[in-house]
Amino acid sequence: MLKNRIIPCLDVKNGRVVKGINFVELKDAGDPVEQAKIYSDGGADEICFLDITASNENRETIIEIVRKTAKECFVPLTVGGGVRTIQNITDLLLAGADKVSINTAAVKNVDFIKEASKKFGSQCIVVAIDAKKVSDNKWEVFTHGGRNKTGIDAIKFAKQVEKNGAGEILLTSMDKDGTKSGYDIDLLKEITNSTNIPVIASGGVGTLDHLYDGIVKGGASAVLAASIFHYGEYKIKDAKEYLNSKNVSVRL
Amino acid sequence: MNVTIVDYQSGNISSVINSFTEVAKGKVNIEVTSDIKKIKSSDKIVLPGQGSFKSCVDSLNQIKGLVDTLKEFAITNKKPLLGICVGLQMFADIGYEEAETKGLGWISGKVSKINNQKGKFKLPHIGWNEIEIQKESKIFKDVKNKSHMYFVHSYEFIPEDKSVISSITNYSSKIVCSVEKDNLFGTQFHPEKSDKIGLKVIDNFLKL
Numbered sequence: 001m002l003k004n005r006i007i008p009c010l011d012v013k014n015g016r017v018v019k020g021i022n023f024v025e026l027k028d029a030g031d032p033v034e035q036a037k038i039y040s041d042g043g044a045d046e047i048c049f050l051d052i053t054a055s056n057e058n059r060e061t062i063i064e065i066v067r068k069t070a071k072e073c074f075v076p077l078t079v080g081g082g083v084r085t086i087q088n089i090t091d092l093l094l095a096g097a098d099k100v101s102i103n104t105a106a107v108k109n110v111d112f113i114k115e116a117s118k119k120f121g122s123q124c125i126v127v128a129i130d131a132k133k134v135s136d137n138k139w140e141v142f143t144h145g146g147r148n149k150t151g152i153d154a155i156k157f158a159k160q161v162e163k164n165g166a167g168e169i170l171l172t173s174m175d176k177d178g179t180k181s182g183y184d185i186d187l188l189k190e191i192t193n194s195t196n197i198p199v200i201a202s203g204g205v206g207t208l209d210h211l212y213d214g215i216v217k218g219g220a221s222a223v224l225a226a227s228i229f230h231y232g233e234y235k236i237k238d239a240k241e242y243l244n245s246k247n248v249s250v251r252l
Numbered sequence: 253m254n255v256t257i258v259d260y261q262s263g264n265i266s267s268v269i270n271s272f273t274e275v276a277k278g279k280v281n282i283e284v285t286s287d288i289k290k291i292k293s294s295d296k297i298v299l300p301g302q303g304s305f306k307s308c309v310d311s312l313n314q315i316k317g318l319v320d321t322l323k324e325f326a327i328t329n330k331k332p333l334l335g336i337c338v339g340l341q342m343f344a345d346i347g348y349e350e351a352e353t354k355g356l357g358w359i360s361g362k363v364s365k366i367n368n369q370k371g372k373f374k375l376p377h378i379g380w381n382e383i384e385i386q387k388e389s390k391i392f393k394d395v396k397n398k399s400h401m402y403f404v405h406s407y408e409f410i411p412e413d414k415s416v417i418s419s420i421t422n423y424s425s426k427i428v429c430s431v432e433k434d435n436l437f438g439t440q441f442h443p444e445k446s447d448k449i450g451l452k453v454i455d456n457f458l459k460l
Contacts (some may be wrong), residue, residue: 001422003380003400040447045380070270076402076445093264098445121263121303123376123404167376167404198374221374251380251400 003251004215005045005222006239007078007200008229010035013052015061033068039229040073042236045251047073048101048224051081059088063095070096080128080170089116093124101170103128104143107150110160117165126200127166129154131187132174139187146174154187155194162195169195170224172203180206180227188218200224208234208242215248255458256294257284260311260318263302268336271444272298275454288321296460297325301338305347305363305407308338309355319356327358330435332460334391340431340438341409349407359433361411366424373424376406381421381429383441389418389432391439391456399449401429401441409440 011018016030036047047069051062059082066079079092080101089100105112106127117125130146131139131154139154158169171191173184183201192199198221201214205225214223228234240250255276257268269284276282283290291297299322301308312319326333335343344355347363355363368375380400385392401421408427411417419430421441429440437457443450 001381002377002403005379070266071274074267074271074274074445074451075447076404094266096266096270098264098267121307122406123302123378124264168378196368196371196374197376198378221379 001249002221003045003249004220004243005200006211006236006250007046007048007222007224008039008044008236009048009050009202009224009226011050011052011226012062012065012081014058015053015065018052032065033072036069036077037072039236040075043240043251044075044236046076046078046222048078048080050101051079053082059091063091066092066095066097078126080126086116086119089120093120099124099126099167101126101128103130106161107141107143107152107157110157110164113161113164113166117167122165122167125166126168126170127161128170128172129158129161129191130172130174133184133187137186137190139190142174146177155190158191158195162197166197168198168200168221170200170202174203176204177202179204182206182210183214183218183220185213185218188214188220192219198222208239211239212243212246212248215243253280253296253458254294255280255282255296255298256291257282257298257300258291258318258322259284259286260315262300262308262311262338265300265302267442267444268298268300271451271454272458275451276458280458286315286318288317291318291321291325296331296457297322297333299333299335299339299342301336301340301342303338305338305341305349305355306351306353308342309347309353312342323356323358326436332435332437332457334457335436335438336444337405337440337442340440341407343431343436343438344409344411347407358436359411359416359431360413361409363407363409366406366408366427368424376404377423377427378404381423381441383419383421383429385419386417387415387432389430389437390460391430391432391437391453392418393456395449395452395456400446401439401443401450402445402447403429403441405440409438
């Protein structure tokens, strides 16, 4: 049986982890490579880097981090943030990323997904959708960390990226992100029911129960979380043991 | 010992290179190339493959003499070859991804889309799944039955002769996830991305 994945996400800015893990065993709390290694040794099913570096000049930094991480972590590595061109994808994959997550570039031009999946294969193209609730059962796609409204319906967009060859959808609720009050389950349900590709739930995790809800109530294939792992509240192992105890199948 | 990872522009092979390099550290020389001479003189070959069946076969055919060299290596000379993902799928006679495409024809069978029961199961089959070992395989030495491996694919290899199947996994149906036929090895899962147990499979192959 296919296991539900637990994916810790590390926000990286100018080569350093923002909101890093506070584990005592860390030598350098800001080093993304070291943190990724701790997660992978701890049983993470996948590692996600989100590059929040604002300027283009610093693109090289994330590539160097990916290169180092890929030599030490032998689980899938997904990298997102600022992926706008075919060249960006090529650079990241050559450095050792297994998947790239595309956000703004997909919203601006949905055919970019077609081009990217045709060139690299669907298996490495994740489309990150940031959605915000606009009315009952209606969500809209936002870009730039939830600042820019696009007028695009999130459910329609999800269907379209699937059609264009996306291998997975990374779905973040902008209403829930950072609140620690749980995923937006209604949104998750809508998207998982209207698409046939795996959906990774993101945004809002504060407790292990939230992970359970994302999988069981929301239908997510994988759950992504940042802060509950970063601050050492829970280890990956805790999350897996908890889910397992509630009959959710995970890789132990 | 020289092990060649065949670089035929089949997409992203960085992870394959990284993991083999890690396991081979100081013991085995890993070469990444499409150079026919180097391939001929190596002791073992790794044939990765990402993207569609058609695009991988097309890329193999783009490099003059490569298919014949691989055939001579694996079929005539019976030297060890490991196909990963589409690298395994290409062992088949025919594949149906994108368009009907002729495979290498090393192990009779076809590659067709996983039957996901009319959308009941998501495709691609992405993530960690347990392998059920069907027969003893040299690359599964010290690998426990029901070990978790990392998968990402929408198509499956269906060999005619079921005795080549060394493990299967349970998804929407039982999916072939590895084969062994004499010196030919193939995994549908990605050992290079399957954590320590995946590295063990690689280690077993390098130690053959």
